[in-house]
Amino acid sequence: MSEAVPALSGAKGIDWALAESPIAGNLRQFVRDGAALAATATVAAFVLLALLAPLVAPHDPAEGDLLRRLQPPAWMSGGEWAYPLGCDALGRDVLSRMIYGTRVSILVGVLVIFFAAVIGTLAGLAAGYLRGPVDIVISRLVDILLGFPYLIFAIGLMAMMGPGLSNIVLALAYKEWVLPCRVVRAETLAARETEYVEAARALGASRVHIMLREILPNILSPVLVVATFRMAHVIIVEASLSFLGLGVQPPTASWGSMVADGRQFLLEAWWVSTFPGLAILALVLAINVASQGLRDAFDPRLQS
Amino acid sequence: MTVAAPLLRARNLVKHFDLRHGLARLVQPQHGHVVRAVDDVELEIRRGETLGLIGESGSGKSTLGRLAIRLLDADAGEVRFDGTDLLRLEPAELVRLRRRMQIIFQDPYASLNPRRTVEDIVGLGLRIHERSAAPSTRDRVVDMLERVGLSAAHLHRYPHQFSGGQRQRIGIARALVLRPDFVVCDEPVSALDVSIQAQIIALLNELKRDFGLTYLFISHDLSVVAHLADRIAVMYLGRIVETGPASRLIEAPAHPYTQALFAAVPRIDAGGERPPRLQGDMPSALDPPAGCRFHTRCPHAGERCRRVEPAPIEVAAGHTAACHLHGDGV
Amino acid sequence: MSALPAHDALLSLRGLTTVFPTRHGEVRAADGVDLDVRPGECLGVVGESGSGKTVTFLSVLDLVRRPGRIEAGTIVFDGRDLRRLPPEALRAIRGRDIAMTMQDALTALNPAFTVGAQIAEVLEAHGRATGRSALDRAVQLLEQVGVPDPARRVGVYPHQLSGGLRQRAMIAAALACQPRLLIADEPTTALDVTIQAQVLDLIADMRQRLGMSVVLITHDLGIVAERCDRVVVMYAGQVVESGPTRQVIGAPAHPYTAGLLASMPRLNQTRAAIRPIEGQIPDPARLPPGCRFEPRCPRRRSECLQPVPMRDIVRAERAFGARAVRCVLAGAAP
Numbered sequence: 001m002s003e004a005v006p007a008l009s010g011a012k013g014i015d016w017a018l019a020e021s022p023i024a025g026n027l028r029q030f031v032r033d034g035a036a037l038a039a040t041a042t043v044a045a046f047v048l049l050a051l052l053a054p055l056v057a058p059h060d061p062a063e064g065d066l067l068r069r070l071q072p073p074a075w076m077s078g079g080e081w082a083y084p085l086g087c088d089a090l091g092r093d094v095l096s097r098m099i100y101g102t103r104v105s106i107l108v109g110v111l112v113i114f115f116a117a118v119i120g121t122l123a124g125l126a127a128g129y130l131r132g133p134v135d136i137v138i139s140r141l142v143d144i145l146l147g148f149p150y151l152i153f154a155i156g157l158m159a160m161m162g163p164g165l166s167n168i169v170l171a172l173a174y175k176e177w178v179l180p181c182r183v184v185r186a187e188t189l190a191a192r193e194t195e196y197v198e199a200a201r202a203l204g205a206s207r208v209h210i211m212l213r214e215i216l217p218n219i220l221s222p223v224l225v226v227a228t229f230r231m232a233h234v235i236i237v238e239a240s241l242s243f244l245g246l247g248v249q250p251p252t253a254s255w256g257s258m259v260a261d262g263r264q265f266l267l268e269a270w271w272v273s274t275f276p277g278l279a280i281l282a283l284v285l286a287i288n289v290a291s292q293g294l295r296d297a298f299d300p301r302l303q304s
Numbered sequence: 305m306t307v308a309a310p311l312l313r314a315r316n317l318v319k320h321f322d323l324r325h326g327l328a329r330l331v332q333p334q335h336g337h338v339v340r341a342v343d344d345v346e347l348e349i350r351r352g353e354t355l356g357l358i359g360e361s362g363s364g365k366s367t368l369g370r371l372a373i374r375l376l377d378a379d380a381g382e383v384r385f386d387g388t389d390l391l392r393l394e395p396a397e398l399v400r401l402r403r404r405m406q407i408i409f410q411d412p413y414a415s416l417n418p419r420r421t422v423e424d425i426v427g428l429g430l431r432i433h434e435r436s437a438a439p440s441t442r443d444r445v446v447d448m449l450e451r452v453g454l455s456a457a458h459l460h461r462y463p464h465q466f467s468g469g470q471r472q473r474i475g476i477a478r479a480l481v482l483r484p485d486f487v488v489c490d491e492p493v494s495a496l497d498v499s500i501q502a503q504i505i506a507l508l509n510e511l512k513r514d515f516g517l518t519y520l521f522i523s524h525d526l527s528v529v530a531h532l533a534d535r536i537a538v539m540y541l542g543r544i545v546e547t548g549p550a551s552r553l554i555e556a557p558a559h560p561y562t563q564a565l566f567a568a569v570p571r572i573d574a575g576g577e578r579p580p581r582l583q584g585d586m587p588s589a590l591d592p593p594a595g596c597r598f599h600t601r602c603p604h605a606g607e608r609c610r611r612v613e614p615a616p617i618e619v620a621a622g623h624t625a626a627c628h629l630h631g632d633g634v
Numbered sequence: 635m636s637a638l639p640a641h642d643a644l645l646s647l648r649g650l651t652t653v654f655p656t657r658h659g660e661v662r663a664a665d666g667v668d669l670d671v672r673p674g675e676c677l678g679v680v681g682e683s684g685s686g687k688t689v690t691f692l693s694v695l696d697l698v699r700r701p702g703r704i705e706a707g708t709i710v711f712d713g714r715d716l717r718r719l720p721p722e723a724l725r726a727i728r729g730r731d732i733a734m735t736m737q738d739a740l741t742a743l744n745p746a747f748t749v750g751a752q753i754a755e756v757l758e759a760h761g762r763a764t765g766r767s768a769l770d771r772a773v774q775l776l777e778q779v780g781v782p783d784p785a786r787r788v789g790v791y792p793h794q795l796s797g798g799l800r801q802r803a804m805i806a807a808a809l810a811c812q813p814r815l816l817i818a819d820e821p822t823t824a825l826d827v828t829i830q831a832q833v834l835d836l837i838a839d840m841r842q843r844l845g846m847s848v849v850l851i852t853h854d855l856g857i858v859a860e861r862c863d864r865v866v867v868m869y870a871g872q873v874v875e876s877g878p879t880r881q882v883i884g885a886p887a888h889p890y891t892a893g894l895l896a897s898m899p900r901l902n903q904t905r906a907a908i909r910p911i912e913g914q915i916p917d918p919a920r921l922p923p924g925c926r927f928e929p930r931c932p933r934r935r936s937e938c939l940q941p942v943p944m945r946d947i948v949r950a951e952r953a954f955g956a957r958a959v960r961c962v963l964a965g966a967a968p
Contacts, residue, residue, distance in 0.1 A: 195415035
């Protein structure tokens with residue numbers, strides 16, 4: 001028992017003047033984490049691919065050549081290097097469709113997480129700082145939304161609103177904000193009791209000032225961590241909706257719908273489903289590893 | 305000291321913290337679930353004096369300090385600051401009055417926002433109360449920093465780049481930049497090393513003299529309070545048990561609790577007989593003893609103490625103690 | 635102080651150096667610490683944050699957290715150099731012959747086990763008792779350290795006790811095997827003054843009853859004055875002054891000791907001015923090259939820019955009466 005001891009003497013401690021902001025220290029920690037850095041590079045590569053899709057895609061993703069129907073990848077017999085990953089049932093280039101599909105996944109992921117983070121953070125701040133009826137309304141809403149299984153909730157909404165990219169973003173953001181909201185509310189509850197918040201109140205600062213200028217900067221890192229971590233999940237749900245035909249509509253390419261398109265030919269033309277499936281796997285894995293690295297770097301409780 | 309009108313006067317001040325939540329308040333008894341942090345307290349602070357408020361943890365002294373400037377809302381009672389009833393003020397009027405009453409905190413780490421620069425922290429009061437142009441705000445922040453022993457070179461640094469003593473100086477600058485009349489000092493030196501503690505005490509004394517401040521100085525450290533205070537109030541379990549001029553209270557403490565408290569302080573130049581040690585812990589504020597709250601630990605406790613709560617009795621000019629020993633006996 | 639371990643000391647440290655690697659270079663948290671603990675005495679170790687007082691005694695028990703490590707020095711306990719002992723032998727000494735209590739009993743006690751189980755564990759680890767009899771012994775120990783209603787308290791968890799009772803329970807665990815040396819690290823810093831007096835009384839009482847030596851690590855010179863036979867003053871990782879308490883406090887030889895005394899507010903001299911020591915405690919990664927107190931010292935001179943060794947100013951026949959100080963002014967007229 002007596003072995004649980006502090007590393008250096010004195011609880012008061014001394015901190016040595018280092019000319020850096022708190023965030024810079026977190027970032028340095030992050031950069032030292034090799035796996036997280038590699039994962040971030042992978043995510044960046046996907047983002048770049050999405051941005052530059054028209055430049056890098058060798059073919060038009062929507063234009064098919066029925067003569068190349070289910071043409072195999074280049075290294076198999078019957079394949080050719082102009083269509084490196086082969087063609088689908090309509091003779092469209094799988095690689096080009098995947099590159100354009102990156103746009104859908106990343107756009108949905110970024111937009112949903114952006115709206116969710118903004119709404120969730122504001123709601124969480126209000127609930128955690130104002131307490132009372134505001135807190136009760138927001139917290140109960142969060143509890144109710146958390147009670148619905150995610151995919152079923154999204155399917156229901158999509159069925160009501162009809163398919164389409166903007167409807168996907170809406171359907172996912174409807175529920176996604178609850179997680180940042182819960183995190184922010186918990187952090188705000190802790191922050192509102194701190195002496196620096198008390199000091200701001202003693203100076204006569206308004207509630208808006210305290211929420212946005214005093215508390216918010218201190219809870220941004222957990223929000224960032226939750227947001228990146230959830231982005232992977234949102235991308236999977238978008239792929240699932242598109243797989244079910246509730247997502248973006250043909251001929252727009254999306255990884256989920258590509259997997260769905262290819263599943264009838266899985267035995268004779270495995271490449272149609274497999275490559276988009278691998279893309280989902282790679283992007284989701286990379287985001288998860290990167291967010292893990294962010295959490296390690298930003299969560300002070302994990303730091304020695 | 306000349307007798308001046310009190311700057312702050314609190315009467316029958318009560319603050320209870322209910323540990324029951326929501327509907328539990330309807331079904332659970334109040335007894336045992338409500339912390340009686342401040343329970344019917346009278347307090348008077350004269351303009352220009354330092355009133356030392358001492359007590360152990362759980363005595364309610366920090367709560368009382370926050371009630372005094374309405375950082376917490378009292379459940380009952382009255383707080384008059386320079387004649388104005390704080391508890392009846394409209395929010396906007398209260399904000400305006402905040403520039404006249406400030407607070408300095410104990411923890412030099414928790415009391416500064418880690419994501420804001422020194423300029424933001426110290427300048428906050430000016431930005432709230434004076435819609436003046438940025439350059440003059442900065443000048444006044446620098447001026448204040450220099451008064452507390454820091455400089456313009458520190459404006460853009462973050463709190464974690466400072467030592468505990470320097471952080472406490474930043475906290476003092478934040479509280480004093482608006483030139484308040486009244487400052488609650490809530491254990492401002494308790495977290496500091498001895499050599500740094502002395503620097504901050506000296507600084508607080510100097511600023512008090514230069515700015516004509518009135519302090520409510522809250523501390524558990526009797527030596528520090530004895531050094532700073534003109535008058536001392538002693539708190540035990542939500543009540544003030546003794547008040548009096550500092551020198552008199554130290555030389556001739558009237559309440560058995562105060563006597564025990566002073567006797568327990570380790571001294572460098574030990575000497576003379578000391579009263580016996582207090583036994584046991586302070587009872588819980590959830591369930592304070594009936595009668596005199598100190599009777600469970602008091603060496604003099606008698607039958608009356610267990611039944612009747614003693615009222616403050618004047619034992620000398622300006623020196624009162626709430627103890628039956630000085631009244632009708634125990 | 636001689637470079638050799640004192641023969642008649644229970645614990646004798648010579649040149650103990652413990653370092654912590656940090657981003658800003660290696661920090662020597664304890665730097666060449668020499669000190670002796672005599673059988674049965676109470677030694678006060680005084681210093682502020684970063685003085686190395688806690689690290690020194692964590693080093694004695696080899697409890698320094700990685701990546702910190704003991705770099706040099708000898709730690710002789712009862713004639714054996716602890717640094718040369720195999721880990722099992724050291725583990726047997728720890729808790730049985732030398733016990734340490736921590737400043738914060740709430741974090742030092744394991745929240746998942748009852749107080750009794752944690753005391754019993756110490757007894758069992760050293761083969762003093764097992765099972766039921768270990769728990770019975772735990773009740774006795776709690777009673778000995780003045781925990782009221784020990785038969786019930788043995789079954790409660792640390793968070794259910796008040797701060798004072800927790801500190802008592804930790805002392806009970808430390809005393810379970812009747813150690814010959816108790817190291818009490820800031821035993822009362824987290825406690826109220828009336829409770830502090832009770833706990834210090836308890837430690838003094840147990841020292842007398844068990845005939846053990848006590849090292850009292852504290853920042854409060856008042857506690858040292860009242861409770862300790864001898865005192866060692868530390869600053870920035872080094873011992874700067876040592877000697878019998880009355881002499882050191884009555885006539886401090888090091889300007890730092892004098893400064894500490896002058897900066898303490900005192901109850902009985904309320905209006906006497908306190909004189910703070912100017913400046914900051916130095917950053918341990920960037921220590922001054924010479925005397926470490928030089929930048930803050932009111933009496934500094936050019937020689938102070940060179941490293942200053944410990945010098946005996948009173949050499950007693952046996953090391954214990956001796957006074958030593960790390961100051962070029964030692965012996966010179968002020």
